[in-house]
Amino acid sequence: EQNPSPEGIYELTRKISLKTAIQYFAFTKDLSVCRDCSFVTGGFVDRCPNCNSTRIDYWSRITGYYQNISGWNKGKIAELRDRARYGTQGNVIALKSKK
Numbered sequence: 767e768q769n770p771s772p773e774g775i776y777e778l779t780r781k782i783s784l785k786t787a788i789q790y791f792a793f794t795k796d797l798s799v800c801r802d803c804s805f806v807t808g809g810f811v812d813r814c815p816n817c818n819s820t821r822i823d824y825w826s827r828i829t830g831y832y833q834n835i836s837g838w839n840k841g842k843i844a845e846l847r848d849r850a851r852y853g854t855q856g857n858v859i860a861l862k863s864k865k
Contacts, residue, residue: 769808797826800816801821
């Protein structure tokens with residue numbers, strides 16, 4: 767989600783902690799960074815919501831720290847695509863195949 771509410775994050779954390787056997791989980795906010803105006807927005811977007819540019823860099827993390835995914839090898843990109851993404855309402859968020 768681009769901008770999940772604090773309440774939604776709390777409720778999702780609570781549900782994971784109390785209703786599953788998961789022992790480790792992490793929240794990762796994928797980011798889009800405009801190369802023209804430097805605007806940063808949550809999620810992967812095709813156009814900058816600030817200046818409408820399509821010159822976008824995508825940032826995420828697989829190994830514990832954020833990186834621009836343009837430098838990732840095919841294996842890391844495949845892992846990024848394979849990871850499950852859930853919104854705070856429990857909805858699955860699909861990663862577009864373009865990334």
